[in-house]
């Protein structure tokens with residue numbers, strides 16, 4: 630890990646505590662009373678799986694600034710991994726780069742997406758005691774909607790984790806009045822995993838102010854602190 634990143638991460642934690650007040654100041658030290666609790670089954674520890682949405686042939690939504698969602702998702706997920714590492718948690722990534730290695734028979738973009746989604750689902754379902762956090766950006770047909778939202782899978786423990794993440798999001802980013810909600814049925818991954826799973830829509834890339842903010846390293850770090858913090862609270 631780069632030293633500069635460590636310093637920035639620690640600073641971010643301090644800023645988060647300062648900005649969010651006493652309720653979340655010790656987010657990593659003491660678990661807030663309302664935080665979700667995910668209890669490990671059996672003797673094994675939970676395994677955090679970070680899923681930066683899209684990637685490879687699938688760039689996801691395109692921001693009003695021209696950025697691809699896949700890159701923003703990856704940037705935030707990598708920051709989550711670094712932060713988790715600071716707390717002794719080694720996260721598994723569904724991808725670590727913008728490039729994906731597809732099998733030869735996945736010739737079309739659709740075939741590539743189907744293969745990729747199946748691959749990620751298999752990875753999650755073959756990981757014992759997994760907790761999945763999928764990172765995405767939202768997009769709407771008009772420019773006004775903004776704010777982040779945590780969406781949960783139908784599996785046990787998911788709603789609690791999303792609600793805890795949403796509460797932290799609202800406090801830390803000061804940006805969202807949205808509430809955690811169940812994921813739509815069209816999202817394959819979240820509807821086919823067997824573990825607790827949350828998909829976070831970090832913000833709207835169709836909103837000019839938010840799209841710009843989502844590209845800023847400091848804001849990405851803030852989001853990563855929330856995402857990682859909610860997970861750490863859930864297992865502590």
Ligand SMILES: [Zn+2]
Nearest residue numbers: 682689765766
């Ligand atoms: Zn997406």
